[in-house]
Amino acid sequence: MRYIDDSVVMKRMTKRITFNKVWKTLFFLATTFALVTLAILLYRIITQGIDYLNIDFLTNFASRFADKAGIKAALVGSLWLMTVVAPVSIILGVGTAIYLEEYAKKNKINDFIRMNISNLAGVPSIVFGLLGLTIFVRMLGLGKSVLAAGFTMSLLILPVIIVAAQEAIRAVPNEQREASYGMGATKWQTILRVVLPAAIPGILTGSILALSRAIGETAPLVVLGIPVILQFLPNSFLSQFTALPMQIYDWAKRPQEAFQYVAAAGILVLMTVLLLMNSIAIFIRNKFQKRY
Template identity: 60%
Template sequence: MSAPETVSKEQAIHQTSETRSDRFDTSRVAYRRMKNKVAHGLFFSATLIGVVVLAVLLFDIFQKGWPYLTADFFNNFASRLPSRSGIKAAFWGSIWMIAVTAPLTFILGVASAIYLEEYSKKGWLSRFIQLNISNLAGVPSIVFGILGLTLFVRGMELGKSVLAGSLTMTLLVLPTVIVAAREAIASVPGSLRQASYAMGATRWQTIRHVVLPYAFPGILTGTILALSRAIGETAPLIMVGAVTFLAFTPSSVLDEFTVLPIQIYSWIAQPKDEFQYLAAAGIIVLLVILLSMNALAIYLRNKFQR
């Protein structure tokens, strides 16, 4: 066989292998594109289902509750008569509870995060504490309600007061705030700390003037989102004795109280349809408060990031 014929056969074999390789690559790319389209459709469908269900719920709530959002609804106390019932006691009880819970949660949560991240020695004890704090963030809220009943209502003899409820809610959201604050503090670049030390600053001066301003947006966002959870909780406050019917607003932290979620729950349990509409109106008010808190978190985060 001559040399040109041998070369031509080798070229033919090489071209055939290249053709097969190109076909294989094309089929593999087509298969990957098909998988991508299927995954995209699946995720889009899952998201669409959640959005549609939420839209239907919001439409139903606003349709039933919007006509009941009147001045009397905010100025009247709860009553057995739907026409005379309102959320005055529950609304101001929620304001009192958040007003006490917010500073306690922020101070204790940030202080604990600073100690764990900046001062504690990195050993087994520190890891054990951090592990338990992370686990506490997933404990059911009713457990904190039992703890609040035992520790604050009976142990400290605070009774069914705003202070007992606020301390219980502080325990509930404190692990979440500590975890969020630790992550925000840990995200501060080490070069900023070293630069501060090089300028002669002490550890506390570095934390106060360098670390906290840098981490403040994340700390603030985590705190407000945790408080948003606190204002919508019901089970812990039922355990500490928040009443369902109250004909006055709290005037001090030692007064009895009720909150919006408990009042909504009480109305939903009533057989009359008018109470269902009142509950829908209360849900609208609670949603407005929650969305306002979340919007405030976003605004403050963007402001301090700049």
């Protein structure tokens, strides 16, 4: 007696193979669709912007003449913004994650906090802009300064950093903590010398990706009323400044066609900054990642 009827199997085989092929093609198309869109976008931006992208573009202030327009104020402004956002958001974010993962007991209040942090990550960025306008710009009287914008952006990316850091800390095997306690280490010593070093690749990768988001955000800056027209660089954290996305947005709205190309050149600068930051994240991940 035969358990398998070959003819029945063969009859179904073609159908199964076709079925498989259909799905494979569908998924392949999904992948290519995204990639082709990205490629077209990149091609357009590069062909439009490359003529305006030169040293003068990086060292000039904005101008009413498209040929003389430069992105200096915005580029330097964005870097200043990052010097506030990076330490504030990373220190607060990692601190929160350590508390939630290592110290917080499992009770209703802490569950509530955890749930709300995840919720915060989904709040539209413009809402953070309104929050920043009310608290930092008006109540604390920081004005439209680097500091006010930096704090607002920090709040915006804080949930992302907290979640990334929590994941990284959670991924450290418990055996390592127990081994550390076994050697007589205190909780703080364990966190500082065992947990954090093991979690740092994950934390940094998450943080840098979050910072990349902050450098490209426009909506909160628009709500804060960050100026676009200025001809000076910030010299303190209370200075007025402008940022890359604001400057690009302003150029894209101009009636003169040449400014569309200037905007494209600005996008190229912003993309370069983003790619640099992302490659640092990938570098850290590849270099320091350790699997248990």
